[in-house]
Amino acid sequence: MRAAHPLAYPALKAGNRAVTRVPGLGVLVRDARLLRGVLMNTASFTKTGPGSPADLWTPVLGPSVLLNMEGADHLALRRQLGPLFGPAYVDDMVKESLAAPLVSLSARLRAGEPVDLVAEVRRYASIAISRLVGLTDEVMDDDLFRRVASITSMVRLSKPRLSPPQIERARAVMAELGAHAERAYRAADESTVPGRMRALGLTETQAMGAVGAFVLTGTETLVSYIPRLVCLLVDSGWLPAIAADRALVEQAIAEGLRVTTPSPVMLRSVVTDDAIGTVRVRPGDRVILATFAANRALGPFDPDANTAATLKQLWFGAGTHFCLGAPLAMAQIRSVLDALLQFPSLSIESRKAARGVLIPSYARVVVRA
Numbered sequence: 001m002r003a004a005h006p007l008a009y010p011a012l013k014a015g016n017r018a019v020t021r022v023p024g025l026g027v028l029v030r031d032a033r034l035l036r037g038v039l040m041n042t043a044s045f046t047k048t049g050p051g052s053p054a055d056l057w058t059p060v061l062g063p064s065v066l067l068n069m070e071g072a073d074h075l076a077l078r079r080q081l082g083p084l085f086g087p088a089y090v091d092d093m094v095k096e097s098l099a100a101p102l103v104s105l106s107a108r109l110r111a112g113e114p115v116d117l118v119a120e121v122r123r124y125a126s127i128a129i130s131r132l133v134g135l136t137d138e139v140m141d142d143d144l145f146r147r148v149a150s151i152t153s154m155v156r157l158s159k160p161r162l163s164p165p166q167i168e169r170a171r172a173v174m175a176e177l178g179a180h181a182e183r184a185y186r187a188a189d190e191s192t193v194p195g196r197m198r199a200l201g202l203t204e205t206q207a208m209g210a211v212g213a214f215v216l217t218g219t220e221t222l223v224s225y226i227p228r229l230v231c232l233l234v235d236s237g238w239l240p241a242i243a244a245d246r247a248l249v250e251q252a253i254a255e256g257l258r259v260t261t262p263s264p265v266m267l268r269s270v271v272t273d274d275a276i277g278t279v280r281v282r283p284g285d286r287v288i289l290a291t292f293a294a295n296r297a298l299g300p301f302d303p304d305a306n307t308a309a310t311l312k313q314l315w316f317g318a319g320t321h322f323c324l325g326a327p328l329a330m331a332q333i334r335s336v337l338d339a340l341l342q343f344p345s346l347s348i349e350s351r352k353a354a355r356g357v358l359i360p361s362y363a364r365v366v367v368r369a
């Protein structure tokens with residue numbers, strides 16, 4: 001996290017107050033209960049307004065892409081998109097699309113080859129997102145993945161908006177993806193997700209906005225998390241125990257999500273006078289929800305203690321904006337971990353943290369069985 005955000009990360013961790021006003025940044029919240037209270041209170045705290053995600057993403061993705069919407073329109077769009085993330089649908093999609101790559105991963109590890117987990121998971125996340133947005137797997141290649149990451153890496157906590165040249169660059173990448181998704185939508189082929197979106201009643205503009213939101217939110221989070229989880233399991237010595245007792249897998253995944261919190265911070269804008277704990281807030285204030293700090297305050301990674309169970313998956317948010325892609329994320333995490341648990345003696349040969357990224361991640365994690 002320090003490699004990704006050398007200034008913001010220590011600043012968000014400094015001091016021990018649950019809520020505090022940080023000049024130039026906003027009102028910082030680091031307590032799980034208060035944080036959930038903000039997420040559930042959409043009358044006072046919204047994702048639209050000054051300093052909110054809408055400020056960042058609307059110029060790139062347009063006005064109606066879930067993560068910059070509130071109220072009835074937001075709810076209606078979520079309902080329409082819901083079937084795309086039904087656990088049965090995503091489980092089948094992940095099983096079918098990752099079957100061959102995971103067999104190849106196992107074969108390479110069994111042969112004693114070194115494998116870079118980051119490159120590997122990047123490919124899996126790209127395959128899933130490609131299915132979701134109607135691209136062929138080849139279109140969402142490493143290069144396009146990097147261009148998408150170059151959009152999120154423009155985001156800095158100290159800058160609530162992107163600059164006009166950054167917006168232009170981000171729009172160009174999105175347009176490239178949109179062209180493929182548009183073809184799939186227009187062909188009304190229900191074997192593609194844009195085709196299904198059309199069948200679900202989404203307009204072309206809504207469908208293209210959703211495609212952009214999925215690509216932005218759903219790729220880097222997974223590419224960050226899965227290698228970090230494997231490192232946690234190896235470093236803490238838990239890997240062999242979990243490989244031997246698969247009943248611990250869900251607890252290990254939840255604990256890993258708690259400790260790493262791949263989406264470390266959420267933003268809200270204040271719309272009415274209110275208070276967070278003892279701190280009064282006013283319309284226009286920006287609220288920085290430091291989920292990573294709240295989650296980590298509960299202690300180190302420990303699948304046995306499983307303190308994550310008390311958090312109701314706060315790492316996926318809460319309330320109306322709770323991560324729509326959570327079933328897809330969980331299906332991918334389970335599949336990849338299942339393949340790796342065949343190798344309880346997996347060791348990490350080398351690793352390197354990524355710099356200049358929004359989502360704290362490794363740039364490389366080379367493992368060998």
Ligand code: HEM
Pocket residue numbers: 066067068078132213214215217218219221222225261262263266267314315316317318320321322323324325326328329
């Ligand atoms: C481990 C992986 C992931 C984590 C930790 C994660 C975390 C989150 C969090 C915390 C939010 C709420 C943000 C807020 O309230 O401000 C969110 C929203 C969202 N996530 Fe995820 N996410 C993950 C993977 C995915 C994937 C794979 C997708 C698939 C496309 C996805 C799609 C979305 C969408 C569309 C939203 C916006 C929902 C809305 O505003 O109604 N996420 N995610």
